[in-house]
Amino acid sequence: MSTRAKVAAGGVVAGVILLWLLPFWAALLVMVGVPVGAYLLLDPSQRRRLRGVSRKQLGR
Numbered sequence: 001m002s003t004r005a006k007v008a009a010g011g012v013v014a015g016v017i018l019l020w021l022l023p024f025w026a027a028l029l030v031m032v033g034v035p036v037g038a039y040l041l042l043d044p045s046q047r048r049r050l051r052g053v054s055r056k057q058l059g060r
Helices: 003-021 024-040 044-052
Strands: none
């Protein structure tokens, strides 16, 4: 199993656990808010570099 597949499986498991423990809107807020918060913490140069990378190259 590749590293990318392990991360995806872990994300699905975390999402299911959040949906089970929290109300739907709170779980959705966490699942959307964490990646958005991480993106906003990047420097402008890192954001520019990330936008330039294609989807296929992310996670390698």
